[in-house]
Amino acid sequence: xxxxxxxxxxxxxxxxxxxxxxxxxxxxxxxxxxxxxxxxxxxxxxxxxxxxxxxxxxxxxxxxxxxxxxxxxxxxx
Numbered sequence: 295x296x297x298x299x300x301x302x303x304x305x306x307x308x309x310x311x312x313x314x315x316x317x318x319x320x321x322x323x324x325x326x327x328x329x330x331x332x333x334x335x336x337x338x339x340x341x342x343x344x345x346x347x348x349x350x351x352x353x354x355x356x357x358x359x360x361x362x363x364x365x366x367x368x369x370x371x
Contacts, residue, residue, distance in 0.1 A: 315347060315348050315349035316343060316347035316348060317343075317347070317348055317349075318348070318349040318350070318351065319338050319348075319349070319350050319351070320351045320352075320353055321334055321335070321338075321350070321351070321352045321353065322353050322355055323352055323353065323354055323355065323357070323363065324354070324355040324356070324357055325357045325358065325359075326357075326363070331352070331367070335350070335352075338350055352367060
């Protein structure tokens with residue numbers, strides 16, 4: 295059985311329509327230890343050029359307790 299999946303087309307945004315960060319950091323996480331997550335975020339923030347030029351994303355890979363992940367991130371702010 296050969297089933298093809300049709301992927302959606304994602305168009306680019308016009309340059310004048312949005313401000314884009316100078317750099318982005320993505321941190322993948324699965325049931326992260328709060329201390330390690332805090333260390334990773336602090337390390338990134340020490341190198342930060344400023345909030346208007348950066349973007350940090352923590353990507354949760356299906357941790358069983360999403361509320362715990364949110365609490366870790368709130369604790370890092």
